[in-house]
Amino acid sequence: MKQTGRRTFLRLIAGAAVSGSVLDGLLQKTGSHPLGPASAPTAEGLKLGLISDLNGSYGSTNYSSAVERGVTLLRQQEADLVLCAGDMVAGQKRSLTNSQLEAMWAGFEQSVRAPLEKAGIALIPAIGNHDGSSQQHQGRWIYGRERHQADLFWRKHRGDLQSGLIDSERFPFQYVWKRPGLFVVVIDASSANVDSSQRQWIEKALNSTHRHPDDLCLVMGHLPLTAVSEGRARAGECIANPQGLAGLLRRAGVDLVISGHHHAWYPSESLGLRLLSLGAMGSGPRRIIGSGVISPPSLTLLEWSRASELISEMTIDLNTMQPMTHHDQPAQVSVPGFPVARRRSLQWQRASPI
Ligand SMILES: [Fe+2]
Numbered sequence: 001m002k003q004t005g006r007r008t009f010l011r012l013i014a015g016a017a018v019s020g021s022v023l024d025g026l027l028q029k030t031g032s033h034p035l036g037p038a039s040a041p042t043a044e045g046l047k048l049g050l051i052s053d054l055n056g057s058y059g060s061t062n063y064s065s066a067v068e069r070g071v072t073l074l075r076q077q078e079a080d081l082v083l084c085a086g087d088m089v090a091g092q093k094r095s096l097t098n099s100q101l102e103a104m105w106a107g108f109e110q111s112v113r114a115p116l117e118k119a120g121i122a123l124i125p126a127i128g129n130h131d132g133s134s135q136q137h138q139g140r141w142i143y144g145r146e147r148h149q150a151d152l153f154w155r156k157h158r159g160d161l162q163s164g165l166i167d168s169e170r171f172p173f174q175y176v177w178k179r180p181g182l183f184v185v186v187i188d189a190s191s192a193n194v195d196s197s198q199r200q201w202i203e204k205a206l207n208s209t210h211r212h213p214d215d216l217c218l219v220m221g222h223l224p225l226t227a228v229s230e231g232r233a234r235a236g237e238c239i240a241n242p243q244g245l246a247g248l249l250r251r252a253g254v255d256l257v258i259s260g261h262h263h264a265w266y267p268s269e270s271l272g273l274r275l276l277s278l279g280a281m282g283s284g285p286r287r288i289i290g291s292g293v294i295s296p297p298s299l300t301l302l303e304w305s306r307a308s309e310l311i312s313e314m315t316i317d318l319n320t321m322q323p324m325t326h327h328d329q330p331a332q333v334s335v336p337g338f339p340v341a342r343r344r345s346l347q348w349q350r351a352s353p354i
Contacts, residue, residue: 044307046182046216049074049121050300052085052260053280054112055130058093059100061107063282066297066318070281071112073316075119077301081179082121085260085278086128086190086222088112091146101149113157122160127173127190128222128260134173135191147173166210167201174198176205181306182218183211189221189259192240199245206252216304216311216350217255224259226339228266228277229286229295233335237261242339246271255311255350264288264295265315266333267326268341269354275341276300281318291330298324304350313346 051074054067074082089104116123129135132147141147154172158165166176173188185205188198202219211217225242227233239245249257250272258276263286265279279285279298287294297318304311315324332342344354 045303045305046179047077047080048302048304049077049079049082050085050258050276050278050302051082051281052222052278053087053128053263053284054084054108054282055087055090055128056283058090059096059104060090061103063107063111064297067111067282069321070297070299070316070318071115073299073318073321074116074121078119079121079301081182082116082123083184083218083220083258084123084125085220085258086126087130087260087280088125088128089150090130091149092130092133092143094143096146098145098149101146105149105153109153109157117160124161124177124184124186124220125154125172126186126220126222126260127188129190131190132173133190134188134193136193166208167205174201176208176210178210178215181212181215181304183215185217185219185254187219187221189223189239192223192236192238194221194239194245199248202245203248203252206249206254214306214350217253218258219249219254219256220258222259223261224277225257225273225275226270226333226341227262227335228268228288228333228341229262229264230289231286232262233289233338238338242271246273246339249273253351262286265298265300265324265326266295266329266341267313267344267346268333269344270339270341272354274344274348274354276313279315288329289333289335291328293329296320296324309349309351311348311350 088108113123127150132150133143135142164177164179166178168175175186177184223239225239227238256274260278262277263280263284266277266288268275279295281297281299285294285296298315300315302313317324329343332340334340
């Protein structure tokens with residue numbers, strides 16, 4: 001990453017513990033200097049922007065001001081890459097016409113993907129239930145038209161990602177993406193059903209010879225392995241039968257599992273894995289189970305220093321533009337029928353015990 005961007009990020013990390021508008025000065029400062037294209041990820045480290053759940057109401061082609069602020073922040077922060085855990089558009093309604101679906105993706109292109117691309121920031125997508133749910137009925141996709149439109153859009157825009165794609169036969173639903181130091185497995189968790197054939201594919205992907213032992217290994221899918229927010233602790237809102245999948249990910253030494261859909265930022269440990277539930281960047285803030293904390297629109301910045309092996313995460317409230325603290329979050333989220341999730345540290349080392 002560029003050194004200026006790295007210094008700024010470190011200042012943000014340092015500023016997280018203090019009050020006052022840490023980002024105000026940053027935004028004013030960077031806003032007055034047009035930015036050039038972001039640098040390619042280097043061997044020294046990476047800065048990733050992690051976003052999810054941008055969509056508004058069904059059929060909407062516009063994005064909220066929080067999404068706009070988030071995209072601006074990612075450009076100003078000169079993220080090396082942006083990973084999106086799904087729900088980029090507002091489909092999953094059978095009355096939406098093909099032209100409405102196309103118009104929504106055109107809106108996403110205009111408001112999110114193109115502005116990032118212009119700043120030299122590639123966007124790595126996972127498909128969410130509103131983008132193209134994998135729910136089936138009698139062996140057929142219920143939202144086949146949504147899946148077709150998502151497929152068309154991302155195949156048209158895969159140019160940025162082309163050099164890193166390894167196993168892309170099922171892109172954009174399931175694929176592997178790699179850059180020096182980074183290995184990302186994107187899974188199709190656009191419904192609760194991550195079936196046995198996909199689990200076999202995931203296992204094979206994680207054990208691929210393309211994966212270097214020192215790579216930061218991320219798995220990203222839309223639905224999480226366990227419940228985090230109120231209203232989402234029910235069948236269909238989390239990956240079904242998560243234990244077997246978690247065991248597979250654990251054995252493969254996955255560093256972090258990233259998900260969306262629950263609209264609540266909660267960094268946790270569960271099932272022997274390090275999890276990150278992302279807050280919604282757009283609308284629909286949700287309360288974390290067992291607490292009074294409602295997760296505002298947010299995005300997460302993750303910086304990895306290869307030299308120190310240290311990963312630092314910072315989540316920004318897109319209403320206040322302040323770094324968020326997780327100390328007021330519950331120490332654990334425990335719901336009958338779902339694996340317990342325990343709050344974890346925002347700084348950690350690769351390959352260290354959780
Ligand atoms: Fe979702």
